Amino acid sequence: MRPLIHPSIEDITVEGILHALSDPVRAAIYAELAISSGATCSNFLKISDRDIPKSTLSQHFRALREAGLIRSERQGVEMRNTTRCAEIEQRFPDLISTIMKAHQLQAAGRVREAKLKKSAGRKAS
Template sequence: MQRPFVHPAIEDIALESVLYALADPTRLEIVKKLTAGACGMNCSAAAPADLPKSTQSHHFQVLREAGIIRSERRGTEVVNALRCTEIEKRFPGVVSAILKASELKASEKARKR
């Protein structure tokens, strides 16, 4: 039997954990992909294609333990969804500011090319 996923209660989520999780470029890309999707995505669709599954699992675990995503097993796949609404209530504007800054940085980088 597989272990159940542990999701922290919204009141137990620390700002430091959210910032740490989103400081990693790979995890930030995963969150951006999940933001663009209308509903949850499985791990392999949300993670960069070149990452080994063990590395994907690590990144999703960090995001889950930080309270940024909620993971659910559906048959043989794991579907991940953002908890942005909950996090927005706890830390207003934090995740949206990070995502916006990331987009600005990407567009500046693209213009320089």
């Protein structure tokens, strides 16, 4: 089992961050980690009613880790994950927070849309 790779702060790239967060599953994981620091991999086997296979999850965590977005540490049998947002904020001010805000905005928009659709459905029936 190869040791976990955490790039040093200078090796973190904007491209890497954008790529990592351009996946909705990874963005959701990152958003959750930003709130509930220390969550483990298997806390995410379900993400907004979708089942994610654990091999896939493991890959997503690796992607986040190697992009420099999170730090993973073995703690007994499980893996504690924390965001590296403070470090990244130093290097790329506001980048992460602005991206997460945009994600939230978009999610809020989807909820609003779903409600409209639902009420339109009621009217039609």
